[in-house]
Amino acid sequence: MANSTTAKTKAVEPAQPANMMGVIAPAIGWLIPGAGHLIQRRWIRGLLLLISIGALFVLGLMMQGHIYKANGGDILDILGFIGDLGAGGMYIATLALNGGQGAIAFAIADYGTKFMIVAGLLNFIAVADAYHIAIGKKQ
Amino acid sequence: MTVQLTHFSAAFVFALFASIVFGITHRETSRDMVRYGLYCFVMFLGGALAAGWAMWLVRR
Numbered sequence: 001m002a003n004s005t006t007a008k009t010k011a012v013e014p015a016q017p018a019n020m021m022g023v024i025a026p027a028i029g030w031l032i033p034g035a036g037h038l039i040q041r042r043w044i045r046g047l048l049l050l051i052s053i054g055a056l057f058v059l060g061l062m063m064q065g066h067i068y069k070a071n072g073g074d075i076l077d078i079l080g081f082i083g084d085l086g087a088g089g090m091y092i093a094t095l096a097l098n099g100g101q102g103a104i105a106f107a108i109a110d111y112g113t114k115f116m117i118v119a120g121l122l123n124f125i126a127v128a129d130a131y132h133i134a135i136g137k138k139q
Numbered sequence: 140m141t142v143q144l145t146h147f148s149a150a151f152v153f154a155l156f157a158s159i160v161f162g163i164t165h166r167e168t169s170r171d172m173v174r175y176g177l178y179c180f181v182m183f184l185g186g187a188l189a190a191g192w193a194m195w196l197v198r199r
Contacts, residue, residue: 055156118153
């Protein structure tokens with residue numbers, strides 16, 4: 001029997017040339033949210049990312065949220081640490097200033113903790129976006 | 140310095156900022172970014188309100 005289905009050929013994307021911006025933009029974007037876009041002259045996007053991620057993290061701190069450290073031990077603490085780590089420079093500065101020591105004794109403090117974790121996770125997405133712009137995959 | 144947000148205002152602030160980031164990072168053109176951001180905002184806040192009313196119904 002003749003094979004009626006045609007062989008689907010996968011569209012192979014052309015290899016993106018490696019460039020310096022592909023390394024610098026994600027790195028600086030991780031340290032300072034939105035900076036990966038700003039150095040690529042995406043001013044409005046960069047500023048909106050900086051304001052949004054920065055405000056979420058700072059609000060989380062002001063709501064007496066808890067910040068996780070690397071030596072959590074508990075699996076949920078480790079996941080929280082990975083989320084917090086995404087905030088980059090803000091996370092490092094908070095640790096250096098001994099902030100984020102809330103005990104999560106009430107609901108709003110728990111929300112604050114989640115705000116900071118989500119700020120870090122959103123920054124991971126922003127870093128990936130900055131990388132895609134740097135390699136020309138996105139405008 | 141501390142802030143005391145209500146549950147709704149916390150949900151509102153979360154939905155607003157998360158939607159901005161989602162809109163910027165998940166779409167290509169400015170128009171699509173705004174549309175997707177608004178969609179995410181409505182879904183975040185609408186989902187929270189719907190879940191709240193569902194829990195109220197369950198409790199009764």
